[in-house]
Amino acid sequence: MNSYRYQDIYSKIKKSIETNHYRAGKLLPTQEQLANEFNVSRVTIKKALNCLEKENLIYTKQGSGTYVKPRLDKFPDNETLPLDYPVGVTYSHRDAKIQNQILKFDARMPSKKEKSALELNDSDPIYDIRRLRFVNDKVYSLEHTIIPTKIAPIDTKILEGSLYDYLGKRGLKITDAHRIIQALNATQEEAELLKIKKNTAILSINQVCYDQKARPFELSHSIFIGSQSKFGLDVHLN
Structure with missing residues (x-):
């Protein structure tokens, strides 16, 4: 598998956030659900999510899940x-x-x-x-x-x-x-x-x-x- 697959997934999730498919303030699918959707390992999904978190687009609540950061x-x-x-x-x-x-x-x-x-x-x-x-x-x-x-x-x-x-x-x-x-x-x-x-x-x-x-x-x-x-x-x- 291309070692930069996570970057492609990051781009697709980011686009879904920007187009409001994943709504502000709402939960993202779980890492397991995303791994199944993109047919990759959870390690790859975690790398993609880390990129989104660095851009301040998502955040994680311990015991609750990963959320799209509220914006406008x-x-x-x-x-x-x-x-x-x-x-x-x-x-x-x-x-x-x-x-x-x-x-x-x-x-x-x-x-x-x-x-x-x-x-x-x-x-x-x-x-x-x-x-x-x-x-x-x-x-x-x-x-x-x-x-x-x-x-x-x-x-x-x-x-x-x-x-x-x-x-x-x-x-x-x-x-x-x-x-x-x-x-x-x-x-x-x-x-x-x-x-x-x-x-x-x-x-x-x-x-x-x-x-x-x-x-x-x-x-x-x-x-x-x-x-x-x-x-x-x-x-x-x-």
């Missing part, structure tokens, strides 16, 4: 957004009316900080994007996004819709994100754009997103109005 549907009130899953406004508010106002869209060479965060060469240009996001006709967030131009061609029409949807259609999948979260007070400029008073409480999230090949492809800074923002995080300890 774990906060059913549609107001609490998950902090442990890298998604955009369009993903987190699927049933809402989403609009984008482009404040800035340019291409330039990256700064030293941007080169380091996105692992770029001196000759790699980036897109500099600033958008105001609206949910159901109300100001929701202010976003500043940096993306290498080599990732994909981007224009204003694309930015008026979902950037992540567009990148997904081009084969890029968001798998991980590193986030730094701060509670701050709005500056005068931020307050004017978000239609709030200066020094109003805001939530600031700085983020680097990674694709399925562990490559950083986005550096962003998002600002949310404190009184309108609620984020949640599930913690599982082995």
Whole structure:
């Protein structure tokens, strides 16, 4: 048998999770059931499951079994957004009316900080994007996004819709994100754009997103109005 059979099984189970065949928060089939399904040993299944666990897609409860990790549907009130899953406004508010106002869209060479965060060469240009996001006709967030131009061609029409949807259609999948979260007070400029008073409480999230090949492809800074923002995080300890 091919010694990399477990990688094929890992890919198939992962696809079943992503397509909701194996539902978030629910039990996976047992190792024995999976071994029978794929006609392999339990050792091979265990290797595949280990890969999924390293990607934070599944977790094991001793004496209970292996579960698909809850993600977007774990906060059913549609107001609490998950902090442990890298998604955009369009993903987190699927049933809402989403609009984008482009404040800035340019291409330039990256700064030293941007080169380091996105692992770029001196000759790699980036897109500099600033958008105001609206949910159901109300100001929701202010976003500043940096993306290498080599990732994909981007224009204003694309930015008026979902950037992540567009990148997904081009084969890029968001798998991980590193986030730094701060509670701050709005500056005068931020307050004017978000239609709030200066020094109003805001939530600031700085983020680097990674694709399925562990490559950083986005550096962003998002600002949310404190009184309108609620984020949640599930913690599982082995």
